[in-house]
Every structure is written in structure tokens, then in C-alpha cells.
Amino acid sequence: MWRRIVCSIGNLFKMGAKASKCKSPEGRSFPFLEDKSTIEVMKETRTFFILRGLPGSGKSSVAKKIVERYPSISVMASADHWKISPLPKESETDSSRYDKLDQQIKQCLGDKQIVVVDDTHHTRERLDYLFDLAKEKDYIVFIVDLRPANNDLDSLAKSNRNYTVQQLKLMEPELQKNIIPYYFGWFLARQDAEKMRTNAMDFLDEIWKNETFVEEFVKYAKSDSKENFNLKEYFQKKPSVLHCTTKFCDYGAVPNCESYAGSKIVGDSLSRCFVLKVSALFITPRTLGARVELDEDQQLLWPKDEEAVGSGDQVNLPHSSRSHITLACAPGEHAVQTGLDLLDILKAEKSEAQPHPQVRMEQGQCCCLGEGRWIMNLSNSIKVKTLFSGFYAIKKSTAE
Template sequence: LDFAPLKNEQEMSKLEITQLSDLFRSKLAVTSEHPCLGDPDTIQFIKNSKVLFINRGLPGSGKSTLSNRIRKVYQNTVICAGDDYFMDEFGNYNFDRNKLHEAHLSAQNKAHKACQNGISPVVADNTNIKFWEFNPYLSIAREFNYIVIIIEPRTEHKFDIEKLYQLNKHNVPKETIKQKLKEFQVVVPIYFGWYLNEKDSLWLNKLAKDCLSEALDKCESFKIDLSNIRSDIDPEKLFEYKNKQQLHCTAKFMGKNWTNNNSLKEYVTNPWVSENLGKAFWLEIVGFSVSKRSIAADIFLKQEQVGKLWGNDFNSNEQLEVLEFFKEDNNNSVLDTIEFADRAHITIGIRAGEKSYKAGIDLVRIKLMKKLNELRGNKMRTVQTDNFEIIYLSDCLCYCKLNNSVKINSLFTGYY
């Protein structure tokens, strides 16, 4: 998803989803550099991670130039292009429409082999006009825990049929380009978020388990209460640790029916979102929430992240789930205590059968209980360890505050 920016944010926010195709065809210049090519933190993150680029665009828009620029920055880059199948040993391009399927399979097999061997980054360099055309690369990324960045050339002529016809190097007919432009699909992820690389994901997973072990070892009340409802309180068996090699903090859940929701449409047409896709951001981990059904890392977001990219606020049903725990309190006073982005978290582990989003519900419940106790002057059971201040509230709800917060690099992108 790479929108050409409009002249101001107000103009962008008024767009209806039916106008998105027109937005993609805009001839407005895109002057900003891709973060993967110009931002030092992003470049460092990608060099230390497993990343798969989906390079999409019309013939002549500058895809090959973009792929080659990526290769200059990242020496191990593997470019997987269907066009390579038609190149002979002398560098001549001999296109055969009847062999298109074999050409794309060849590129996909090349990507699969590179990812299987842990080589990064990998670039899927095809027109990728429709989602199904690059979906095989998404499957490869999921299989080998690669972070996906969908990227497009940021050229003035990217939707100018005349210039595309003049500049494309394989003599693609003008009518073909026109048809491809008509078919160019808007691609929106299931959710946007900040992704950790594999090494940091495994490290954070271990830190969370160490936190859980210390809470069980040092806080007798928590251990007794948890033992009463769970037969096995071994930290390795309490929860399912899914996606432990690719943890993330959700910034905005889009789902599949986002076109019917004004809030989601506003988010996806926000120029800050498209501008920062594929950019690295530091996340600050301040503690862990632990309940009978989840363990999650509590994330403190910077103002830039909260103001421009955070959109994962509670819907009405989720608010009710939070309020169920505060039946004796006034609902409005409880909700007023929730701060924007209080929910920012990374789900580490979840009890079998529970949905992952419940970890965010538990985190907010715990933070609310802690705040309300502080406001009312209620004493809470606390235990100090070398790494954590363990605060036990009740009903197996525990907050482990890190004595020293930890900053960890992440990449803002989407799950497709």
C-alpha cells in the first residue's frame, strides 16, 4: 500500500474508498525516499532481520531500478523476477506468453530457496498487479518467518500511461499497460503493526518467561491462586507461545471488511501510514502483564507513534469485556481512567482456546486496577526482585514492572 501523497492531510482524510483507485493513478510527485533506502535505523534493522520485499508496479514505473537500489544497500539481496526466465545467456529478452506460468514458478522457487537458506533481503520483482499474483511470496514469508514489506516505485510517472509506454524496456504494448492500470488492486493488510525480528522476538519471549518464573517463585499469593485453577503452572506449559519467532505490536486491526467502516478508511488513507510503512521504530518495553489466560509485554509508545500510527483503540464490545471486571464501579469513571494507547502490547503467550486479542484486554484490566488502587490509596502486594517489581492485584492478575525499561527495534508494516 503506497499512496501518492496529496497536498494536505485534510484533503486525504475526505477521500471515499471508491476514490482510492483514482488516488493510485495520481500524477502528483512522490519526493520522499523509501525508509529502506534512506533511514539509518531502518537499514540497520533490515540488515539484522529476515525481510521479503514485494516490489509491485506497472511496466516502466521503475521497479527494476528500485530493486537494484535495494541490492546496492543490502549486498546479499536476492531478486526474484519472472522476466529473468526469458533472458538468454547473451542478455537478450525473449518473451514467450505461453511460458509465463513457468517463469513465475521459477521466480517463486528462487525465493523459496533463498528464504529456506535464511538469505535476506529477498525481492519479489514482478508487476504484482493483483493480490493473488504475489500471494505465493506471502506464503513463503510466513513459512520461514520473514517480515514482508510491500513497496512501489515512487516516481512521478508511475501511473502515466504514455510515459510508461515510452520507458518500459520490454516493449509492452500501450493497451496492455492501460489494462494493467485498470486492474491494479488496492492492497490493505489484515492489520498494521510494529514487527520484531527473529532474534529479538526469541529474546523477548525468554524475558517474559523469566518474568513469569520470578512471579511464581517470589509471589506466594499469585502462585497459590493460579494453582487453584490451573493444574500445571510450569511457565512452559501455562500458555501457547505462538509466533514466538516473529512477535509484533498491533497498531491497527483492519480485518477483511474495512471498506464498510469510516474509522478504518480514515486510517488507511492517512498519509502518515503510507509514508512510514517499512520504517523502523523503537519500542519501549516497560513491563509484563500476567493473568490466568495470557502474558503480554506492556509497550510505551512515543508521541510520534501514538499520534500518527496508533489506532488500536477498543471497540464497544471490548470495552464491555474490560468493564465486566469493575461491576461495582461507575463505568464512565473507569473508562476515563484508560489512557490512549494503554492497550499497546505484544502478546507473548495465550491459554489454549483463547483469542490473542484477550491479552490486550487483560493488560488494560491490570493497568486499570493498579491505577484505581493508587487513586484510592489502597495498598497493593508488591515484591522487589533484581529485574522486576512484581505487583499482585487479585484473581491471578499480576503486573511485573521492569526495573529498567528495554528499548527494542521494530519495523512498521502489515500482515497480509
């Protein structure tokens, strides 16, 4: 019934942008080009690389290396190929210049696992357009910022005679800004994500066979039909890309997100492979989720402002207790509720003195905490491969 995710830690080592501070593109370390474990995970994940920088900053060189590293599954879409010269300040009337390039990008998305776009990408309007394209096809976005050593625009202009120093200066301010995503997090590799979804559905199938669960859960479920209640249909709202959020940023509106995005640990971790440990599955009348337990290195990416969480009854939880993967939500609920439900469950486990009703299941002990809250601590944890990045496309609904 259950499909286990088998992952060899020895053979392994999930959207964000940080400026390169190296003296040249050749001197910068890129996990997706050099780290063997990251390269293996990239090969089984849909990724969308947006190379960003002034003309002559080395974008084309990096783009070619990506395509060479991932032959047959990658493609480069280049503005230079279509003879599109970047304008210091783009306008809506300039967008038609990108028609042929955009047509190529759309054709590549879905046909190739790895799509690389080589252009200056110095306007937010252009970036937002590409973010939306990636979101439609469920690609993980990686922004690769390339900057001239010591901001030496004179040398850059001399090596690239098509642009004057003044023209480069007009493009530079926007390129110096870090692009803050909606949230940072670990994004599951496609195969592991599908197996997690399968495990979640198996969990629902098995727990629904238990009369104790059915009687207790249905009382609290937000459904008009209690007699014909269907657990799987109830949890139809599922995220298209499974991930474990570290920092919710709301594109820069959340306090401390700028410092988090600009931190060395985030910059060093972007596009890198991480193996997460799933230790439990839990269900409430609002959400279905998986608890993630972070190791010491992964803890470094968990924001300090998410430290121990307390409640009115003075129950304190360890750092990163909220770490989770949202698997599904009930109608009207948002993914952010999953982490709140997990904290509520963990507090209940610690604070309630009376023994909880328990059900032995195939993969672990399932415990009822009342009010439709159940958690199954896995006998054998599930390991999932992820890539660390950020989600950039504009979202209008609440997320985690």
C-alpha cells in the same frame, strides 16, 4: 537470570502498502535505502520486498538499489530474468509460467535475510501466494508500489515498446488499489525478539518460585491438573513473530481501516525503524504480555478510534493504553485477548482502593490484582528495535 536488551537510541533513529505519489522512482524517499537507523535494523531482520507496478515504472531500478545497499545478505528474484511477461489478466492456467521464479524464491527464503521480488504483482492471487511463502519463513513483508507520474500511460508505453497503452490500462486498476493487511504494527527485530522471549521465560521462572503467586494463580488457571501444574508448559502457544499491533484491519473489513492505511503518517512510516519502550510484563490465566508505552511520534500511528477506553465503573485510560506485545497465550486463547487483559489490569490498578499484595522481583515490583492477574512494572524499561509494516497472509483464526 535476566538478559537485558541494550539499545542505543542515538545510534537508532517493524507489513503495509501505500501508493507512491512522487513523479519518479528516483524522487521517492525509501527509509530502507536512505535512513541509517532503518538500514541497521534491516540488516538484522528477515524482510521480503514485493515490488509492484506497471512495466517500466522503475521496479528493477529500486530492486537493484536494495541489493546494492545490502550486499551479501540480499538477493533479487526477477520475472524479467526468467522471461516472464505479465499478462493483463492472469488465470490458474498461467501459474506454471512462474515455476522457475517461485523455485528461486523458495531457495532464497531462509538463505538470505532480504529477498526482493521484481514483478508487476497486479493480481491478488499472486500476492496471496507470496504472502504465504513469507509467512512460512517468518519474513516481514514490505510492499513497494511504484506508479507513473500523473498516470502517464502514453509515455510509459513509448518507453516500453513491449506493451500498448490499452494493455497497460488493463493492468492499472488492480495496481491502483492499496493492499490492506490483516493488521498494521511494529515488528520486532529478530535479536530483540529473542531477548524479549528470554526475558519472558525468566519472568515466569522467577515468579513461579513465589508461593503467594503460585497459590493465587493456579486457582484461576484453565487447567485440569492443579497439582502438577507447570507454568511454562501452560503458556506454550507463542507468536512466531513478535509485534505490537496498531490497527487491526481484517483486510479492509474493519471500519476506518481504509483511511488509516491511506493516511500520510502510515505511508511515511512504512518500513521505518522505531524503538519501542517496554515498561512492564504482565500475566493472567489467559495471556502473557508486555506493556508498551508509546512516545509522541509513535502515538501518531495509534488509531484515533482507540482513544481513551472506559468501563461501567467510569474508569478511563489514556490514549494507546492497550499498546502491548503478546508473548504467549494459554490453550484456547487468541492473541487479541492480551490487549484486553492489559486494559483490565490497568483499570484494576486505578479503581481498587485496597492495597494490592506485592512481590519484589529482580527487575521490578510485581503486583497482584486478583483473579490470577499480576503485573511487574520494570525498574528499568526495555528498549526494542522494530520495523513498521503489516501482516498480509490470510489468517483464519482471531488475531489482534
